Amino acid sequence: MSTRKRRGSIRRIRQRNRRVALATVLACMSCMAAVFYFDKKEEEKISQETYAEQEKETDKESTASGQTEEQPVQEEADAAGTELKLAEESEKNQWYLKLVNADNPMTEADVPEVTEETVDTEGYQVDTRIVDALAKMFEDARAEGLNPMICSAFRAWDTQVSLYENKISRVMEEEGIPEEEAAVEAATVVAKPGTSEHQIGLALDIVSHDYQELDDEQMNTPEQKWLMENSWKYGFILRYPVNKSEITGVIFEPWHYRYVGEKAAKEITEQDITLEEYLGAEPVETAVFSTDSQE
Numbered sequence: 001m002s003t004r005k006r007r008g009s010i011r012r013i014r015q016r017n018r019r020v021a022l023a024t025v026l027a028c029m030s031c032m033a034a035v036f037y038f039d040k041k042e043e044e045k046i047s048q049e050t051y052a053e054q055e056k057e058t059d060k061e062s063t064a065s066g067q068t069e070e071q072p073v074q075e076e077a078d079a080a081g082t083e084l085k086l087a088e089e090s091e092k093n094q095w096y097l098k099l100v101n102a103d104n105p106m107t108e109a110d111v112p113e114v115t116e117e118t119v120d121t122e123g124y125q126v127d128t129r130i131v132d133a134l135a136k137m138f139e140d141a142r143a144e145g146l147n148p149m150i151c152s153a154f155r156a157w158d159t160q161v162s163l164y165e166n167k168i169s170r171v172m173e174e175e176g177i178p179e180e181e182a183a184v185e186a187a188t189v190v191a192k193p194g195t196s197e198h199q200i201g202l203a204l205d206i207v208s209h210d211y212q213e214l215d216d217e218q219m220n221t222p223e224q225k226w227l228m229e230n231s232w233k234y235g236f237i238l239r240y241p242v243n244k245s246e247i248t249g250v251i252f253e254p255w256h257y258r259y260v261g262e263k264a265a266k267e268i269t270e271q272d273i274t275l276e277e278y279l280g281a282e283p284v285e286t287a288v289f290s291t292d293s294q295e
Helices: 003-065 073-079 128-143 157-175 179-186 216-220 222-234 262-271
Strands: 116-118 125-127 148-152 203-208 236-238 256-259
Touching (some): 128 236, 157 179, 203 222, 222 236
Antiparallel strands (some): 203 256
């Protein structure tokens, strides 16, 4: 065989070997891709199953804590074959169960006369009849190593009027809209005079000393977790709980506590209902959800 032919044969052999090697590599890569694909699908399947399990657990926890999708309370009770414990007629007119909301406003003339008592070094005041219960609640919270603090309490009529009118003025100035429109927007941030529970001395905004923002993150502080679990023992309820805005007309406020007396607080909390429901009142029809906080 001539040298030229021999070189050509060697070249063809090498080319064939390279093709075989390339085919082998491609085959291996295909196998690896297939394995990766099926592994990935299996991982996705496991992740989906895990997520589904987590969702189930979350639903269970939400149900236990009252953070479920809204359903008429009486329907829930009927479905469970139980009867709701609502306020007795003889109790509905008691001072500690007075209902104040956008559909049950007070005029300046019919705001209850409140005997205030200062409860902290910041000068915050509440109705003197709830001072002992409030002091005990704070004492027990602090014994647990917690540090709750009040950031709003009793507000006189003139104070609420001033807060509301100042907010209207700021909205008009900042957004350049007429007073009537500004008043509607202002009411979503500052309660209209006569619609705030703070005006009857039975409501407080309580926050963590380490986190004083009035937002949803407040509910994750140790102080709020303790209060949500224990405040009923002292006669207080979380007045505007999650998923209840359609009933209260007020946004979720994990800092706003209202004194209703120990019996009512226990029954309201155990049944995961609002003060409106406990008193047999209609859900608030106000279209715009507002707040009962002080901006």
